[in-house]
Amino acid sequence: MNQKTREALELVKRRCEQIDQSLLNEDVMTDIKKVMQFNKERSNLTGLYDVYQEFLLTENSINDARDLLENEKDPEMREFAKIQLEESNHRLTEIEKEIELLLVPKDPNDEKNVIIEIRGAAGGDEANIFAGDLYRMYMRYAEKNNWKIKTMAENISEAGGYSLVSFIIKGNKVFSKMKFEAGAHRVQRVPKTESKGRIQTSTATVVVLPEVSDVEVIIKQSDLRIDTYRASGAGGQHVNTTDSAVRVTHIPTGIVSSSQDGRSQHDNKDIAMTMLRAKIYEAELEKKREAESKLRKSAGSGDRSEKIRTYNFPDNRVTDHRIGMSINKLDRFLEGDMEEIISELLNNEKKEKISEQFDE
Numbered sequence: 389m390n391q392k393t394r395e396a397l398e399l400v401k402r403r404c405e406q407i408d409q410s411l412l413n414e415d416v417m418t419d420i421k422k423v424m425q426f427n428k429e430r431s432n433l434t435g436l437y438d439v440y441q442e443f444l445l446t447e448n449s450i451n452d453a454r455d456l457l458e459n460e461k462d463p464e465m466r467e468f469a470k471i472q473l474e475e476s477n478h479r480l481t482e483i484e485k486e487i488e489l490l491l492v493p494k495d496p497n498d499e500k501n502v503i504i505e506i507r508g509a510a511g512g513d514e515a516n517i518f519a520g521d522l523y524r525m526y527m528r529y530a531e532k533n534n535w536k537i538k539t540m541a542e543n544i545s546e547a548g549g550y551s552l553v554s555f556i557i558k559g560n561k562v563f564s565k566m567k568f569e570a571g572a573h574r575v576q577r578v579p580k581t582e583s584k585g586r587i588q589t590s591t592a593t594v595v596v597l598p599e600v601s602d603v604e605v606i607i608k609q610s611d612l613r614i615d616t617y618r619a620s621g622a623g624g625q626h627v628n629t630t631d632s633a634v635r636v637t638h639i640p641t642g643i644v645s646s647s648q649d650g651r652s653q654h655d656n657k658d659i660a661m662t663m664l665r666a667k668i669y670e671a672e673l674e675k676k677r678e679a680e681s682k683l684r685k686s687a688g689s690g691d692r693s694e695k696i697r698t699y700n701f702p703d704n705r706v707t708d709h710r711i712g713m714s715i716n717k718l719d720r721f722l723e724g725d726m727e728e729i730i731s732e733l734l735n736n737e738k739k740e741k742i743s744e745q746f747d748e
Contacts, residue, residue: 389484393491397440404430404437436490443483449476492741497598498564503540503666504596505554509572511590513547514579519592520549521722522573526557528724535559540659541649548580554663556599563598568733570596577701587702591695597666605665613637616653636660643667711736
């Protein structure tokens with residue numbers, strides 16, 4: 389372990405000890421907010437602290453074994469020391485790898501809820517039907533993770549599915565897993581609309597945005613233009629004769645957000661503002677990524693050449709092109725059994741971040 393890493397771990401160790409001591413203080417114990425803050429910070433540091441403690445114990449075990457080998461003449465004790473040294477050295481290597489992973493910078497958005505927008509793209513009616521399949525898949529995945537999902541807006545296609553559907557998913561570390569869904573998704577199958585049984589390729593695009601609070605993104609009222617209009621067209625669940633639909637424009641950036649599926653103008657304004665904050669936040673993040681030359685793949689135009697994943701129905705196969713992984717479980721994947729691929733995407737993300745650290 390290099391000196392820089394050890395110094396960082398010593399800081400973690402000292403901070404955990406300080407927090408533990410503070411939590412024993414009577415003034416702190418009677419302040420619920422402080423207790424919650426300390427416990428949250430301690431929880432975030434616990435993994436590193438525990439592994440570092442084991443590292444120090446293993447290091448001591450190695451030193452004790454070496455001392456025994458240098459000073460002990462009894463053959464049995466020397467053999468015992470050799471075994472202890474070998475086992476401890478092996479465990480120390482494993483611990484260093486664990487520490488390496490724990491020190492990988494975390495995405496600050498990983499703890500957030502997400503707003504997802506799915507659009508049918510290339511492929512006409514079949515693309516819209518596929519967009520509906522993806523929406524259902526994410527609903528199933530959310531259920532398996534005990535997340536809550538709420539539809540924000542939907543434009544239902546006459547042939548089935550959606551030309552657009554947006555929804556919010558709330559739960560534990562939703563963004564950490566759902567962020568990998570951003571991009572163009574390609575489907576290969578015989579469409580319901582195809583009378584001659586020919587396989588067609590269609591796409592739907594998925595945008596994933598972290599939900600942000602009005603504290604994280606402060607929007608001046610003077611920077612907004614708010615227009616109301618009559619909800620209409622396919623997908624408006626509460627179409628009526630009043631101007632309940634809301635369109636909000638952020639004048640400085642030109643970012644627009646709208647909603648017509650809420651039960652009232654007030655609901656639609658809240659939905660539109662939630663989406664607007666997320667879009668402004670994402671735009672600011674994108675500027676930072678560009679400055680650091682670490683651009684994220686965007687959702688793309690929906691062109692068939694831009695894809696992150698392919699859903700091949702004839703072979704019951706789903707392929708994630710970013711990690712070159714294919715599984716012949718498409719039927720289960722569409723029922724929300726996505727964890728196998730998402731876990732591999734998470735592992736790949738960690739590896740890439742570790743590589744970036746070493747490159748620097």
